[in-house]
Amino acid sequence: MNIHWFPGHMAKAMREIGDSITLVDAVVELLDARIPESSRNPKLYALAGKKPVLVILNKADLADPGMTRRWEAVIRNSGTACVSVNSEKGTGIGRVKELIFQSAKEKLDREEAKGRNRRAVRVMVVGIPNVGKSSLINRLCGKAGAPVADRPGVTRGRKWIRIDKNIELLDTPGVLPPRLDDRQTGIKLAWTGAIRDSLLDPVQLAGELLLFMSAHYPDPLCSRYGLPPDLVRELSAEQLLNACGKARGCLRSGGIIDEERISAILLDEFRAGRLGHVTLDFPP
Ligand SMILES: Nc1nc2c(ncn2[C@@H]2O[C@H](COP(=O)(O)OP(=O)(O)OP(=O)(O)O)[C@@H](O)[C@H]2O)c(=O)[nH]1
Ligand SMILES: [Mg+2]
Structure with a gap:
């Protein structure tokens, strides 16, 4: 069973995410709660540099609740904020907003202390195909979500969506290439629907x-x-x-x-x- 992710696609996807990361204060990395290890891409942390990465375990409704608690603890102990959600139903979304706000609060406080106007935290959502990026973005926006006027300096027509007075979201989610380097990882990605069955x-x-x-x-x-x-x-x-x-x-x-x-x-x-x-x- 061989699964190939073309190196060219990989490089392009990572470049696009790298370009967008420069525009945000924090990155929301969406993982599948059933495969928190197999759905993460370790290269993201190099791209994010010093920017905080928040880990969201999505599709928690499909995962073993005891295991999800243990994964949350492992991720938090590694120094990364983490919360589990169901983006289809909206469970846990309030906590996601709190974490996003907290992630850049100190930075914004410092800016304000230097005399700049208070601004919203800017974030982008990244994750492997089908993990629920669009569902999470829709949930975050809810009815209040409205496009924010084009911001100077934002090239290629990227738009911001205002979630609330504290948070703005880059409207294009970053599709992280899944890690297909090991057979077991590839199979778990296929079982959960992250890669097409026709490949296997x-x-x-x-x-x-x-x-x-x-x-x-x-x-x-x-x-x-x-x-x-x-x-x-x-x-x-x-x-x-x-x-x-x-x-x-x-x-x-x-x-x-x-x-x-x-x-x-x-x-x-x-x-x-x-x-x-x-x-x-x-x-x-
Ligand atoms: N059970 C469950 N299903 C979910 C959840 N979040 C998303 N889904 C479903 O997962 C599928 C993929 O969701 P999307 O939001 O389209 O995922 P995506 O990451 O935007 O996918 P791509 O844009 O194709 O990369 C859809 O059928 C959603 O309804 C969740 O928390 N629980
Ligand atoms: Mg999508």
């Missing part, structure tokens, strides 16, 4: 997902597909796929399991959270 073999993906689920989250899998809880850990990927296929009636003529169909169903159900609250990256 869905039957292999679903089979490996079943092995992961049976090892770490057997209960929701067993209850949904009627698998035997005492035996599920012993089953191979193929046996698990077959059992799930049978449970769903995914059969071809002759009673052979339709592996493509059950694989697509399993991946869809996982992504929609129907296989339970699952975290794929374990905190150190």
Whole structure:
């Protein structure tokens, strides 16, 4: 299973983010709460330089709540502000605004002490494809979000959106290239929908997902597909796929399991959270 991210795309994406970072006070890095390690791009910190990076764990509704608490602690202990949210429903958005405001408060206080007018904190949102950047931006804006007049010095027509009197947001989110350097990372990105299925073999993906689920989250899998809880850990990927296929009636003529169909169903159900609250990256 090989996944390629073209080096040219990578360089261009990083350059675009680098250009925008010079315009903001802080960067909001959106991670997928199910894969806080696999969805982060360590190169971002070099680009951000001394600017604060705030980590938001999005899609927390799909992740294992106990694991999310542990990840928040790990990230905070590393000196980075962190909060978990559900950008689809809007849960946790108030806390995001507080963190953004806090991140640059000292800098703005210093500017004001030097006699400059008080201004809003400027931020941009970055994250891998499909992590929920647009959803978060929409939630932050709510109804109050209104475009801010073009600011002198902002080239290439980039617009600012006023979130409230304290925060302005650069309207274009930065799409960070996902890290595909290691196979396990690539698979987790595919399971969560960050990279397109067409790049990978869905039957292999679903089979490996079943092995992961049976090892770490057997209960929701067993209850949904009627698998035997005492035996599920012993089953191979193929046996698990077959059992799930049978449970769903995914059969071809002759009673052979339709592996493509059950694989697509399993991946869809996982992504929609129907296989339970699952975290794929374990905190150190
Ligand atoms: N369950 C859940 N789904 C979410 C959440 N946030 C976003 N989504 C869903 O995730 C999908 C991608 O969301 P977007 O906001 O379009 O993600 P994006 O990062 O802007 O994606 P690109 O622009 O394609 O890179 C959509 O189907 C959203 O409804 C969340 O907190 N929980
Ligand atoms: Mg988007």
